[in-house]
Amino acid sequence: MINRRDLALSTLAVxxxxxxxxxxxxxxxxxxxxxKVEAFRLAQIAADPKALGALCWDDLSYSHSSGKVEDKAxxxxxxxxxxSKFLSIDYKDPTIKVVGPAAIxxxxxxxxxxxxxxGKKVSTNLHILMNWQKQGDEWKLLSRAATKL
Numbered sequence: 001m002i003n004r005r006d007l008a009l010s011t012l013a014v015x016x017x018x019x020x021x022x023x024x025x026x027x028x029x030x031x032x033x034x035x036k037v038e039a040f041r042l043a044q045i046a047a048d049p050k051a052l053g054a055l056c057w058d059d060l061s062y063s064h065s066s067g068k069v070e071d072k073a074x075x076x077x078x079x080x081x082x083x084s085k086f087l088s089i090d091y092k093d094p095t096i097k098v099v100g101p102a103a104i105x106x107x108x109x110x111x112x113x114x115x116x117x118x119g120k121k122v123s124t125n126l127h128i129l130m131n132w133q134k135q136g137d138e139w140k141l142l143s144r145a146a147t148k149l
Contacts, residue, residue, distance in 0.1 A: 033103040047080040057140045065146040084113045105130040
């Protein structure tokens with residue numbers, strides 16, 4: 001037999017679980033997106049076309065700080081053509097906000113590249129905005145925009 005006190009306590013416990021479940025899901029999604037962002041950074045450094053391709057949507061819109069916009073195939077081809085090599089890429093002060101099946105990622109990009117033609121080193125200092133989209137259990141990069149700092 002259930003008394004009113006037991007019923008009230010069980011209702012309270014179920015309510016608490018219901019309220020905490022979205023917070024836990026958001027944290028899990030934020031963690032999953034953070035792992036994808038790091039995998040993307042490592043794939044850029046490695047100039048790995050297979051890894052970059054797996055992380056991006058087919059409809060990718062990749063915008064550079066110069067204003068040049070590339071689709072997925074063009075981005076991957078240019079990122080892996082060997083004309084330059086990343087010596088380092090740092091994503092500083094990242095923030096991730098998950099909104100339903102979308103994630104808004106912002107960070108301060110600091111990188112150094114070496115040009116294959118002449119060995120010249122070039123540093124970049126940018127603000128990056130990435131939009132990741134979830135389909136099923138998979139997060140993929142949908143768009144990226146860069147602004148010079």
